[in-house]
Amino acid sequence: MREKWKTISSLLENEFDLIVQASYEGWGAGYDPKFLPLVEMWARGELDEVPPNVKRPVGVVFGIPDLVRKSEDYIINAIRHEISYLLSTELSLWRLGQREFFRFGYQPTAFLVLYSVLESVKTDERILKEHPESIHVLRRRYQEILSELKGFYPYHEFALGFLRLWLSKHEEIDQSVRKQVISLEDFLKEYITVNGVQAYSMLMEIAFGKYRVLIEESAELNYIDMLIDEAQGKKKEGHKGRIMTDILKKLPEEDQKVISTYQSAGDMPQDLKKNILKKLRSLPDWMRDYIKQMSYISLLEKDLEFLGHFLPKTLQTEVEHRGFVSFILKGWEDSSSEGPGFSQKDTQESEKDKKYKKEYGLNQEEFKKYQSLMRSIAPFVESMKRKFSALIPQTEEGWYWGYLHGRRIDYKKMHVEIPTGRGRIYQRRIIPEKKQLAFKLLLDISSSMRKEDKIESAIRSLLLFSETLHDMNMPFSITAFSDRVLSIKSFEEDYKTARAKIVELKNMLGGGTNIEKALLVSSEDLEIFCKKHRMKGVMIVFSDGEPTKGLKGDALKDLIRQLKSRFPLIGVGAGELRNFVEEYFEKTGIRVKDVSMLPSAFLFVMENQFRRLLSAS
Incomplete structure (x- = not known):
């Protein structure tokens, strides 16, 4: 039996060029620990794009208990489906779609219901191009899933309709959504042939309009289902049960009796459903709001039950407080084939790594890099602390x-x-009164930062800036930007947790330069924090080149002037080549010809701002 799993693993390793291992503990995937912080930011939607080698896992673990009674052909294709699904999954789009649905007022998981089915079908269409003989196994696998899915709402049936369409089972599409699904047959054919970003755009532009109508219809059906459960004495749990009792009693007694005779809203005549919904709309505002909240939770639970069949098993998932489904990513480590090759940070770290993490927020390897960087700036840190402490005596x-x-x-x-x-x-x-400044640092990580060793000097300057302010208990935040904006450290975040991101910044280089986007996002963050804590804020922007995206020229100058009227805004540029910081930031632009002088430039800016704070006091 053990040889069987080894043979299957070897076959799939050659096919996908990654490690494949069998395990009795379940499914999973592991990424290169060096790139894990970057993958996590991408998965949370903080990054739109990362290099292909970062996205690709080092290895995949499949769960033997799920496959032990299946044929060898079935096992191979089930694992093949999971690996192919994982490799093609654009995690940032899964997050983006949930956010869009949340903004529309729907539970975020409603997006995943449709998206997970379409992506699953798309994955198998790709497999069939290379392995056409797999069609019977893949179809049988879906038939098993469909046989387990009963009692779902119209928007769930809409998603399943595309699966049945792909299986050529048009007659099995639920009657309530058949017309809508059939009308989108051409959409499905095109969806499974285009890349992830195009497919996502098609979904939102073509399918979303019909889908949202079904979500709203399903919510109304869910209201009635909750009343049926209450009328039949089901699901009475604390506060929720008491409120539903009050809502049910607001209806006429004859309606209460009729409701209790049905098993679900789907069994009710259309006229009766309309009548009940009309009476629910006449309830007091607080009751209507409450039933909406409870319906949100109820549909969320239904969605999670559904998604268990279509989310990649190799990605561990969790539900956040607002109902967002997020992926828990793990680093890969060498291990025997008898156990999983991925590790959770908290459970599989060595004792030394745990000790280092507790004290410095870094594992042993990261700490070596951090220590190497700190050697060149440690004297400056102590000097700056003494200087600034003298400037601001307590x-x-x-x-x-x-x-x-x-x-x-x-x-x-x-x-x-x-x-x-x-x-x-x-x-x-x-x-x-404690005299404090809140510092916001924006660091350019576009492709041009590779020239003249700018990124190395920038990271050292960033550490100098961070270590000094951290030791002085001054609030600060760090944002990196290129054509995207990502948070390295928020104002509220413990600096220890941000050290690893700073050390690995060199691996995040790439893309164009969008100063406008970085300024708008960061200025709002700085102003909210300063207003909340009643202190003054300062923004420092480090960039080395002309913007390639967003505002340019006089339009960007005007934006910077507007922001300067609200808080101090300083631009720092470095390098022998032409630099646009002095042009855009005018009198508050600082040009440093030699990148080795960057730490001194940051020291000058901080000292100047502390002196201004004292003179204003």
């Missing part, structure tokens, strides 16, 4: 005298203050 909390009224008398001053008639004999407890 007054100690205590009691201070010289007040005409208060709760505490300064007896030592009575012999002076009473005879002179001034009467300043009272003391007050003073809590000093």
Whole structure:
């Protein structure tokens, strides 16, 4: 039996050029630990695109218990489907679609219901081009899934309609959605031939209009189903049960009795459904809002039950607080074929890595890189801390005298203050106001940063900036940008967790330069934080080149001038080649010819801002 799994693994390893292992513990996939932070940002939708080698997992683990009683042909194609699905999955699009649906007011998982089925079909269409003999096994696999899916809503049936369309089972498409699905047959044929971004655009432009109508119809059916459950005494759980009882009692008694005779809203006559929905719409606003919230949760649970059959098994998933489904990605590590080759960061790390993570927020390998970078800037960090601490001395909390009224008398001053008639004999407890600035740093990581070793000097400057502010307990945030914008450290995030991202910034280089997008996103973030904490903010932009996307020329200058009227905005540029920082940032642009002088430039900017803070005080 063991040889059988080894043979299957070897066959698929040669086909896909990645490690394939059998396991009794379940399915999974592992990525190169070096690129894992980048893959995670891509999966969360913080990055639109990453290099192909970053997306590609090192290895895949398949679950033996799911396959042990299947034929060899079935096993090979089931694993082949999972690997092919994983390799073609654009994780950022899964996240983007959920966000779009959430903005429309629908539960985000409703997007995944349709998208996961279409992507699954697309995967098997790709397999059949290379392995046409697999058609019978793949069809049988889907027939098994369809036999397990019963009692779902119209938008679920709409998604399954495309699967039945692909299987040439037109007659099995649910009657409630058959017309809509058949009208989109050409859409399906084109969808399975185009790339991920084009397919996503087609879904949102062509299929979404008909799909959203079915989502709304399903929500109304769900309202009635919840009333049926309540009328039949099902699902009474705490607060939810009490509210549903109140809502049901708002309906006439004859309607309550009729509702209890049906098993689901789908069994009801259309006239009765319309009548009940009409009466629900006449309920008080707070009751209508409550039933919407409970329906949201109910449909979310239904979606998760459905998605268990169509999401890639190789990607572990979790549901966030708003109902978003996200993928949990793991790093690959060498292991025996008897166990999974991927590891969770918390459970499979060595004791040394755990110790390093606890103290520095980095594993042992990352810490070596970090230490190497810090050697060149450690003296500057200590010097800057001493300099800035002297600039902003902290007054100690205590009691201070010289007040005409208060709760505490300064007896030592009575012999002076009473005879002179001034009467300043009272003391007050003073809590000093902490003088702080919130710094926002924008770092250009476009392709041009590869020239003249700019990125190495930029990372050292970034560490100098971060270590100093961290030790001084000053709030700061770091954003990297090219033609996209991604967060390296938010204001609220612990600096320890951001160190690994800073150390690996060199691996994120690529793309054009969109200063406009970076400025707009970051200025909003800075202003919200400063307003909340009642402090002043400063933004520093490090970029080395002309924008290739977004605003340029006078339009970009005007935007920078507008932002300067709201907070200090400084541009720092480096390199012998032409640099546009001085042109766009005008008087607040700093040009550094030698990239080795970048740390000094950052020190100058920070010192200048601290002095301004003191003079304003």
